[in-house]
Amino acid sequence: MSQIVLDVDTVWSSTEGQGRPLLVLHGWGMNQAAWQPIRAHLTQHARVTWVDLPGHGRSAVDQLGTLEQLVQTLKPLIQPNTAIIGWSLGGLLAQALAYAMPDKVARLLLIGSSPCFIQTPTWPHALAPEVLEQFATNLETDYVATVKRFFALQFMGTRHSPVELNQLRDAILQYPARLPALHQGLELLRSVDFSEQTLPVPSRWILGRLDKLVPVAVAEVLEHKGYEVKVLPHASHVPFVTHTEEFLAAVEPFIYE
Template sequence: MSALLHVECSGQGPDVVLLHGWGLHGGVWEALATFLARRARVHVVDLPGHGRSPPIAGDWSQWVAALARAIPRGAIVCGWSLGGQLGLALAGAYPEHIAALVLVSTSPRFVAGADWAHGIAGETLRQFRAQLAADPEAALDRFLVLTSRKAAHPRLSLARLRAVLDARPRAAAETLAAGLGFLMDNDLRPLLPRVRVPVQVIHADPDAIVPAQAGAWLASALAQARLALVPGGGHAPFFTDPQACAAVIEPFIGQVHAQTQRRALSHR
């Protein structure tokens, strides 16, 4: 599908695209992709500069445009954290590409502010950015520690995440800095009224990076959204408990596919 971004496909059925989060690569989806491939055509993307995808020089809109070129039209896009923000941006800028969204551990805004209580303190993120500039490997490992912290088995989750990270080429410091900059700058709340597709929000409770309240707020702010909470999943519930997430996502895929088929028949 794309001469630029690395995409791996498996299964047959409705198109489902998986977009990973900051610093990782598509391999983090392996367990969930295996479940979903039982009823869907699963497209696992390495984001620009991550894993086997080359970097893209440019801003947020160019990342979004590259994804729009890489994915099939009419896909269900499932994004984790930064990948969820990219899914929202795709639905806003390229609505013809998106049949539905699954947003895992996603917040429309990562930085806390006077009108947003469900984020990370700006000073904390600035300190993390300084650590990233000084020692990218240490900063990335700190992120993995935080991702695993509230999981049911944090040490096991951390060891597995480290192994996944090492399975493909790591993102360069410049790519990590660009992704962190997106997370620090993005406020997608004004975009949400333009997202008119069905949305399944999945959030772990607790989550050491994005609080569950952010997921609840997101589900309430979107016109066709519903929320599922996964207990004890940490920041990556699809990784720590792929079976529980698949049990939420698979029926959603079936419902969206049935709706799409009914619309197609009505237009004949």
């Protein structure tokens, strides 16, 4: 299996495996280590590019940037016929890339994500704005503890080995996100709203019924917009970690076609 590691000014990425190009984008405060439970499986079926977003993991800068800057940063990693997996905040970025590059982005797999993460008059199935405001306040006091609490929140309601979860958390926090990037990520979650648009590429959404960050009620709205939606009944925000086999069954062969 070939592996290429690319270090550029703003983003760290690693590409491995053979097959169709697949770009994988992590969520807020995380990095590519979060994908460890499904890494070997994906690289058996696709040529996968793992990314540490700017200001996260091993990327070289402290700033995450604006949505427009992130799209420009990630564009060079997208080849023709690329599928994108986006989890949580990474799902918002995946949507932005699909709108910007529908000629190259072939399809999206969106995990624990939404067109809009914050409640609006026309999009009620989302977080109250105060939730993200509290995270922003807590970051100024103790950002490592805040990220750890956020990590725990993503698994709330599910049964999984605490030893495995702690090992995964420690692997992620070996390269913690920087404070400016965390604040900018919260701003993206607060401000980006694609709820009035329709994605120009085939998309499948994977949601957990127990998710505390993306209410499962959003599934009906997404289906009404014409998207494919799969709700995992016993999963929360991180189904690829807690319900790996069920998750993989729900995404194949969609991302490999």
